[in-house]
Amino acid sequence: MTIPVRMETLTKLDTSERDYDTIRRVIEKISLDYRDQPSLEVLAESVGETPTGLQKLFTRWAGLSPKAFLQAVTLDHARRLLADGLPLLETSLELGMSGPGRLHDLFVTHEAMSPGDFKVHGAQLIIRYGFHPSPFGECLAMITDRGLAGLAFADGGADNRRAMLDDMTRRWKKAVYREDSKATAPYVSRIFDPEAWQPDRPLRVVLIGTDFQISVWQALLDIPFGQATTYGAIASRIGKPSASRAVGAAIGANPISFVVPCHRAVGKTGALTGYHWGLTRKRAILGWEAGVAG
Numbered sequence: 001m002t003i004p005v006r007m008e009t010l011t012k013l014d015t016s017e018r019d020y021d022t023i024r025r026v027i028e029k030i031s032l033d034y035r036d037q038p039s040l041e042v043l044a045e046s047v048g049e050t051p052t053g054l055q056k057l058f059t060r061w062a063g064l065s066p067k068a069f070l071q072a073v074t075l076d077h078a079r080r081l082l083a084d085g086l087p088l089l090e091t092s093l094e095l096g097m098s099g100p101g102r103l104h105d106l107f108v109t110h111e112a113m114s115p116g117d118f119k120v121h122g123a124q125l126i127i128r129y130g131f132h133p134s135p136f137g138e139c140l141a142m143i144t145d146r147g148l149a150g151l152a153f154a155d156g157g158a159d160n161r162r163a164m165l166d167d168m169t170r171r172w173k174k175a176v177y178r179e180d181s182k183a184t185a186p187y188v189s190r191i192f193d194p195e196a197w198q199p200d201r202p203l204r205v206v207l208i209g210t211d212f213q214i215s216v217w218q219a220l221l222d223i224p225f226g227q228a229t230t231y232g233a234i235a236s237r238i239g240k241p242s243a244s245r246a247v248g249a250a251i252g253a254n255p256i257s258f259v260v261p262c263h264r265a266v267g268k269t270g271a272l273t274g275y276h277w278g279l280t281r282k283r284a285i286l287g288w289e290a291g292v293a294g
Contacts, residue, residue, distance in 0.1 A: 017133030019061045027280050030070050063291030109202040112214045123174040130181025132188040140164050141184040147204030150255045153277040216250035223264040226293035230268045
């Protein structure tokens with residue numbers, strides 16, 4: 001399947017990645033000091049920006065002002081998401097949600113690779129990969145002939161890039177890996193461009209894991225855009241109510257970050273808890289989604 005590349009989207013992704021370094025430092029400041037509700041002036045000073053410059057940068061990147069973003073990543077907000085999201089987990093697709101968030105939920109179509117393919121560690125599987133800019137730092141996209149199989153993040157630099165690739169290739173040790181950023185670029189340009197989230201042109205995703213992992217990842221795909229749920233709720237949804245810890249492990253092993261939204265799983269108190277690619281990035285993704293959904 002040939003997916004056209006939108007050149008303006010690639011340009012925006014380059015800009016977004018440059019912006020993300022500043023955004024990341026602001027989010028870290030917010031994460032440490034959110035109880036003090038730091039002002040725009042304090043946040044700007046912490047990253048060497050003017051208040052006006054930071055306001056413009058943040059709004060361009062997230063669609064939210066720093067103040068609104070701060071509200072989107074506080075514990076109280078996470079609890080509100082949780083309270084809203086839990087009762088709707090089973091029925092969210094019947095609620096007539098509208099806007100880009102709903103489009104994103106319909107945009108992704110998935111299938112599971114057979115357990116046998118996973119058990120042989122991807123033997124005879126050809127995986128093409130490429131490194132690309134994204135709104136959340138450099139990303140690594142991995143595809144098979146059946147669709148997107150992996151999406152990972154790093155903060156840039158050769159060492160981080162190597163660690164990101166090693167982390168992903170260890171999951172399917174016997175697969176054949178071929179660097180091919182030309183093939184993966186169209187996927188990345190669509191993943192991070194809300195204008196390209198079209199249900200009639202779905203993004204094909206292939207899930208490669210154990211039966212249990214795949215059941216957890218499929219449950220993650222049912223969490224509505226802009227909402228959150230708990231590990232325990234996911235365990236109940238897949239019929240394993242006592243398996244919260246195993247669910248957490250499966251979520252941590254999710255190979256397709258952002259698209260399969262492991263960032264929407266939170267602790268039972270609403271705390272963001274862990275994220276394989278870093279809590280700062282988890283906060284960034286949740287805040288970015290808040291801007292898109294708003």
